[in-house]
């Protein structure tokens with residue numbers, strides 16, 4: 001019997017939802033991946049289509065235009081992309097941004113942004129990282145000065161996912177430079193026709209080729225005071241911290257789904273490829289490597305599924321979410337590397353799924369909080 005990586009949290013409704021998602025991903029996303037990778041973004045039309053089909057903001061309440069589901073629905077969409085190595089559409093970042101509105105936004109902000117995000121009419125980005133600071137978020141230098149009923153933003157951000165296509169950006173700024181964490185606020189900057197806002201380079205990366213990770217510049221960008229997330233200054237750092245488990249678990253779920261997809265593709269490859277008068281799958285070494293991979297994936301699946309159940313129940317804590325991000329992304333790196341090896345030279349060719357997964361996997365240990373920061377968070381809970 002072939003190995004099947006069953007999800008403990010799934011049910012008949014979710015599997016039928018998965019079928020619809022998989023059909024969309026196969027028919028409308030995968031065929032355009034190569035051109036998206038060359039262009040450096042998936043294009044706004046794909047976002048609109050995903051919104052139209054109800055795959056965006058699926059865990060946002062219906063009263064704000066979302067799907068009214070929960071984290072499992074989001075996971076289904078992320079998994080179906082991850083297992084096919086489709087990493088251009090950062091729907092997970094879009095969802096994370098939606099949750100900033102849901103959990104911290106004013107009623108007016110939720111109503112203004114969430115329905116359009118769910119429809120895919122506007123794409124969200126979150127800009128924390130700057131050229132001079134990443135892990136040390138309290139050190140951000142982008143500042144927002146209150147002038148009458150506006151804020152004036154100056155600074156620059158880098159490595160921002162969805163940076164080119166975003167219709168608005170949540171910008172992490174200092175509203176009080178004399179303070180550390182309590183001087184940080186989040187401001188909403190609409191990107192269309194906003195004077196002083198500029199997208200810099202779409203960055204040339206070793207992986208995630210179809211993802212528009214960009215530099216952003218803010219030169220005296222004026223935004224209404226009503227664009228302060230939650231309406232109270234100095235809450236930004238705490239808003240960021242409270243939503244981190246969601247982001248870290250997303251990374252864990254995508255790591256496991258990517259390994260599953262890589263495992264299936266490798267199995268197919270080694271059963272077909274011949275060497276020394278037999279298939280590569282017949283070598284004991286191949287079978288042992290695949291057995292190791294299957295074991296790692298099964299362990300990862302059990303852990304990630306427990307975390308999914310916990311987040312749905314509202315009980316996932318920061319340390320466990322950090323363990324999940326840490327273990328799953330480290331394991332993904334090792335497992336994909338071994339599976340690539342079984343492809344021989346073809347594993348080094350970008351036309352093969354495993355090669356794209358290999359380069360894409362590397363960043364999983366860096367973004368969403370670098371893995372050493374995960375270790376720091378876990379050790380603080382000891």
Ligand SMILES: Cc1cc2nc3c(=O)[nH]c(=O)nc-3n(C[C@H](O)[C@H](O)[C@H](O)COP(=O)(O)OP(=O)(O)OC[C@H]3O[C@@H](n4cnc5c(N)ncnc54)[C@H](O)[C@@H]3O)c2cc1C
Nearest residue numbers: 126127128129133134135159160161366367368369370372
């Ligand atoms: C493809 C991609 C997409 C991204 N998307 C976004 C996005 O949408 N929005 C956004 O704001 N950012 C985004 N980032 C930025 C990402 O979150 C940061 O790169 C990450 O947090 C690390 O920050 P840094 O690059 O400044 O590294 P640094 O903070 O300079 O870290 C360098 C090294 O020092 C280590 N280190 C730092 N502090 C400690 C410590 N206290 N203890 C031990 N080791 C430490 C780190 O682990 C790392 O190994 C993205 C990055 C990439 C590559």
